[in-house]
Amino acid sequence: MHAVVCVKQVPEQNSVKINSDTTIDASGITPIINLFDEYAIEEALQWAEKNDGKVTVISLGPDDATDSLKKALAMGANEAILINDDSLGQVGAQGAAKVVAAAIQKLGDVNIVFCGKQSTDDETGQFGPALARFLGWPQLTYVFKVHELTDSQIVVDRALEDTLETVEASLPVVITAVKDLNEPRYPSLLKIRKVSKQPIPTWTLSDLGLSADSLGGTINIAKRTPPPPRPSGEILSGDVQTQVKELVQKLIESQIL
Amino acid sequence: MAHGVWVLIEHKNGEIAPITKELLGKGKELADGLGQSLAGLVLGSNVSGLVEQARAAGAGNVYVVDDAALASYTTDGYVAAAKAAIEAHQPEVLLTGSSLQMRDFTGALAAELGTGLAPDVTGVSIEGGAVQAVRPSHGANVINALTFGSERPMIVSVRRQVGQPLDAAGSGETINVAMPQTEIRTKVRNVEQRTGAVNLADAMVIVSGGRGMGSPENYEKLIPELARVLGGTHGASRAIVDAGWVPYERQVGQTGKTVAPKLYMACGISGAIQHLAGMRSSNTIVAINKDPEAPIFKVATYGIVGDVNDVLPALTEEVKAKTGR
Numbered sequence: 001m002h003a004v005v006c007v008k009q010v011p012e013q014n015s016v017k018i019n020s021d022t023t024i025d026a027s028g029i030t031p032i033i034n035l036f037d038e039y040a041i042e043e044a045l046q047w048a049e050k051n052d053g054k055v056t057v058i059s060l061g062p063d064d065a066t067d068s069l070k071k072a073l074a075m076g077a078n079e080a081i082l083i084n085d086d087s088l089g090q091v092g093a094q095g096a097a098k099v100v101a102a103a104i105q106k107l108g109d110v111n112i113v114f115c116g117k118q119s120t121d122d123e124t125g126q127f128g129p130a131l132a133r134f135l136g137w138p139q140l141t142y143v144f145k146v147h148e149l150t151d152s153q154i155v156v157d158r159a160l161e162d163t164l165e166t167v168e169a170s171l172p173v174v175i176t177a178v179k180d181l182n183e184p185r186y187p188s189l190l191k192i193r194k195v196s197k198q199p200i201p202t203w204t205l206s207d208l209g210l211s212a213d214s215l216g217g218t219i220n221i222a223k224r225t226p227p228p229p230r231p232s233g234e235i236l237s238g239d240v241q242t243q244v245k246e247l248v249q250k251l252i253e254s255q256i257l
Numbered sequence: 258m259a260h261g262v263w264v265l266i267e268h269k270n271g272e273i274a275p276i277t278k279e280l281l282g283k284g285k286e287l288a289d290g291l292g293q294s295l296a297g298l299v300l301g302s303n304v305s306g307l308v309e310q311a312r313a314a315g316a317g318n319v320y321v322v323d324d325a326a327l328a329s330y331t332t333d334g335y336v337a338a339a340k341a342a343i344e345a346h347q348p349e350v351l352l353t354g355s356s357l358q359m360r361d362f363t364g365a366l367a368a369e370l371g372t373g374l375a376p377d378v379t380g381v382s383i384e385g386g387a388v389q390a391v392r393p394s395h396g397a398n399v400i401n402a403l404t405f406g407s408e409r410p411m412i413v414s415v416r417r418q419v420g421q422p423l424d425a426a427g428s429g430e431t432i433n434v435a436m437p438q439t440e441i442r443t444k445v446r447n448v449e450q451r452t453g454a455v456n457l458a459d460a461m462v463i464v465s466g467g468r469g470m471g472s473p474e475n476y477e478k479l480i481p482e483l484a485r486v487l488g489g490t491h492g493a494s495r496a497i498v499d500a501g502w503v504p505y506e507r508q509v510g511q512t513g514k515t516v517a518p519k520l521y522m523a524c525g526i527s528g529a530i531q532h533l534a535g536m537r538s539s540n541t542i543v544a545i546n547k548d549p550e551a552p553i554f555k556v557a558t559y560g561i562v563g564d565v566n567d568v569l570p571a572l573t574e575e576v577k578a579k580t581g582r
């Protein structure tokens with residue numbers, strides 16, 4: 001079994017700035033592995049161990065995304081690949097999925113891909129489904145439990161708003177992980193030191209036989225703004241009984257009650 | 258050539274979903290703005306009853322793919338059916354809800370068709386003659402205005418409460434589209450109701466508790482009862498989900514659910530940026546916190562500086578007295 005995990009590097013918290021050309025400025029904020037991708041990595045490692053397989057982590061991102069790839073290696077992944085190309089700065093989720101699909105096809109022998117359900121910065125939730133389509137593989141999204149995974153077949157629970165769906169599929173397949181799928185391991189210091197010198201190859205678009213104009217355009221960001229400030233609120237005064245009576249009165253007046 | 262604004266008619270147990278009625282309202286506005294017509298797309302098995310319901314809710318033409326292969330949702334089945342209808346009839350816009358199943362569907366459909374998707378939007382309108390969608394990202398710290406390239410249809414998955422249901426029924430034809438030969442590569446073995454599952458996204462009132470509730474027993478005693486008398490459900494901050502007081506299903510915030518109810522009540526919650534990310538677009542926000550400096554007050558419509566142990570029981574009693582619940 002050869003598992004790929006798609007790892008996105010994101011800002012640890014989202015108090016980002018918006019540049020005048022609509023790009024995001026996250027300078028000064030620690031970059032981390034997208035939370036949901038940690039569950040994806042852990043799940044891939046566990047099943048690869050059971051199935052005598054190997055795990056490759058792939059990230060499309062800037063040079064410093066190697067930090068996240070190194071962390072994934074220290075958790076136990078076998079190989080890492082960075083995809084970085086000057087023309088990929090503003091690529092959307094669908095374009096990114098097309099590029100990563102080409103990288104997975106280049107690897108050739110991959111039979112399962114783990115993604116996070118969503119990134120905590122762009123939050124599109126679109127990458128996994130798009131990747132599956134570009135690969136021509138089935139998808140299992142919002143996976144909350146993997147019951148069974150062999151070289152040929154997978155059975156999972158998908159956690160939807162109010163139902164749990166048990167679904168099976170044949171490999172190859174793309175899955176997307178939700179929080180609490182497992183408990184991601186912490187890399188040991190020893191492991192971190194060991195992988196610090198492991199080379200991480202960088203692939204560009206031309207390595208993948210792609211050109212920038214085949215990737216974008218379906219969605220454009222016309223404008224980015226901070227959220228509108230909320231109308232300034234009101235702190236209720238008086239003793240508890242008075243405050244509570246006033247609050248309920250206001251809720252009735254605004255037809256909430 | 259105008260080909261129409263389509264709304265995917267979502268349904269459950271033979272009833273069209275509340276989100277669909279809202280989207281027909283929104284779709285009408287877009288269709289009028291574009292000088293086009295409003296239509297519905299029904300995918301399912303034995304769905305003839307839904308055509309009338311869709312029309313009653315405002316759809317004009319209704320496109321139908323009715324096939325046993327669509328009895329339960331699968332990505333492959335739905336994508337193949339929608340693609341067949343879209344390729345035959347060329348809509349300009351396709352609107353769906355933004356439930357997890359719809360996000361699974363639209364993400365795959367947009368890639369399959371090579372068209373643009375605006376996912377999980379909080380607004381969509383016609384600006385200068387073109388469709389523009391608005392969606393928050395970065396934990397609601399960034400509001401993105403999105404426009405589309407030349408590919409059609411433009412696909413938009415939309416949150417609750419973005420559109421208003423229509424009063425008037427639509428009129429038009431029913432157009433059947435044959436289900437294409439499709440290999441459905443996933444097999445749904447079982448669907449069960451999730452124990453303790455809550456649909457926070459659909460709740461009109463949410464009362465959430467945080468670490469300030471003091472203990473799981475205190476949360477259980479005070480929060481669900483207040484939520485009940487307000488006619489809503491209860492949620493939580495990550496602090497107490499991680500502490501094991503409350504299941505993850507109820508977590509609101511960046512790594513939990515994004516909600517926008519009519520009323521959001523934050524009890525003993527400090528208002529960390531990651532919590533605000535999940536609830537700051539609620540209509541009315543009430544904060545109850547004993548620290549007047551707590552950041553939650555910055556987003557609150559009404560604030561009470563006080564101890565949850567005093568305020569919540571009094572509030573529950575007052576709501577009961579006024580509503581008889």
Ligand SMILES: Cc1cc2nc3c(=O)[nH]c(=O)nc-3n(C[C@H](O)[C@H](O)[C@H](O)COP(=O)(O)OP(=O)(O)OC[C@H]3O[C@@H](n4cnc5c(N)ncnc54)[C@H](O)[C@@H]3O)c2cc1C
Pocket residue numbers: 012035466467468469470493494495496497508509510511512513514524525526527528529530531532535545546547548551563564565566
């Ligand atoms: C990557 C990442 C993702 C995160 N995602 C989320 C998320 O999705 N959702 C989320 O909620 N958090 C999230 N967090 C955590 C977030 O940063 C905060 O730690 C968390 O929201 C705090 O929860 P809290 O407000 O319940 O607790 P605290 O911050 O401890 O606040 C408790 C509040 O209760 C008040 N209080 C105490 N006693 C009383 C009393 N008797 N009566 C009234 N008030 C009282 C205090 O004044 C205080 O304001 C995330 C953090 C990270 C790093």
Ligand SMILES: Nc1ncnc2c1ncn2[C@@H]1O[C@H](COP(=O)(O)O)[C@@H](O)[C@H]1O
Pocket residue numbers: 006007008009034036037040058059060061093096100114115116117118119120122123124125126127128
């Ligand atoms: N640039 C990227 N590189 C690698 N994986 C990515 C990238 N962007 C998104 N992903 C994967 O897709 C998931 C969903 O991201 P998104 O569609 O942006 O919400 C993430 O959790 C990752 O697993």
